[in-house]
Amino acid sequence: MIDDRAPEQKEPPGETPSLEPPAPEPSASEMIAAALGGAARNAGLDPNSQASTVRVVWTAMGGWRGVVESVVPSLTFVLAFTLTYDPATGTGNLPLSLGLSVGLALVFTVIRFATKSPPGPALSGLIATVAAAALALLTGRAEDNFLPGFVTNVVYGSAFLISALIGWSLIGLAVGFLMGEGTAWRKDKRKRRTFFWLAISWAGLFAARLAVQVPLYLSGDVAALGTVKLIMGLPLFAPLVAVTWLAVRALYPSRKA
Numbered sequence: 001m002i003d004d005r006a007p008e009q010k011e012p013p014g015e016t017p018s019l020e021p022p023a024p025e026p027s028a029s030e031m032i033a034a035a036l037g038g039a040a041r042n043a044g045l046d047p048n049s050q051a052s053t054v055r056v057v058w059t060a061m062g063g064w065r066g067v068v069e070s071v072v073p074s075l076t077f078v079l080a081f082t083l084t085y086d087p088a089t090g091t092g093n094l095p096l097s098l099g100l101s102v103g104l105a106l107v108f109t110v111i112r113f114a115t116k117s118p119p120g121p122a123l124s125g126l127i128a129t130v131a132a133a134a135l136a137l138l139t140g141r142a143e144d145n146f147l148p149g150f151v152t153n154v155v156y157g158s159a160f161l162i163s164a165l166i167g168w169s170l171i172g173l174a175v176g177f178l179m180g181e182g183t184a185w186r187k188d189k190r191k192r193r194t195f196f197w198l199a200i201s202w203a204g205l206f207a208a209r210l211a212v213q214v215p216l217y218l219s220g221d222v223a224a225l226g227t228v229k230l231i232m233g234l235p236l237f238a239p240l241v242a243v244t245w246l247a248v249r250a251l252y253p254s255r256k257a
Helices: 028-042 053-061 063-083 094-114 120-139 142-165 170-178 189-219 222-231 234-251
Strands: none
Touching: 028 170, 053 063, 053 234, 063 094, 063 120, 063 222, 063 234, 094 120, 094 142, 120 142, 142 170, 142 189, 142 222, 170 189, 170 234, 189 222, 189 234
16 A cells, blocks of 8 residues: 655754744834934943043034034034125025035035044035035025924924823933833833933924024024024033933933943
């Protein structure tokens, strides 16, 4: 009698079937936390670090190079436009002002590549400067050079506000990833409350920028708008970074230096 059953498949010698279940797919909150935590770590905002508050803030600003790269192009645009302003026409030399701003951003980017420094900050600044300049040239309105910044403030401010209101603070997600506790902070009332108010504070910063700068944009006062943008940039960013850093360190006293 012929046995027409298929022969049994035997495991190759030396191999044993794995009894471990496949690793679960990361959740949306875990992926967002990983992205935020990675960005915070790259900016020098890792709560595990024993760096001083001053050093952390300075690193987050990018040091002297970061300050120059973020301030000089915008400052140059405002100065050039103001110095070339013609009361008869009610405008300044827009192409020249934008050209100088973009040119400086390009120089900073080239220097980054030439010195083999991380090009990310300068490159992102160049892209933003070029996009803003293109919009202003397209419309012929100098104040439109600031529109992309408004969009950035709206997006960031909304993200921080919504995350706080729904109980998933972006600050908490980033810190939870960096501290290796995932989303366990949501079960701790003190941490959850702190992360809520930190997110609200950041949302408030972006909202304050819009509240002050949008009326200046609508009035077409380019010099005042550019000046206020610079004042409400790093000078407000740095103190809030310090407050955020100190608040997070207070939640994890065992990590303090």
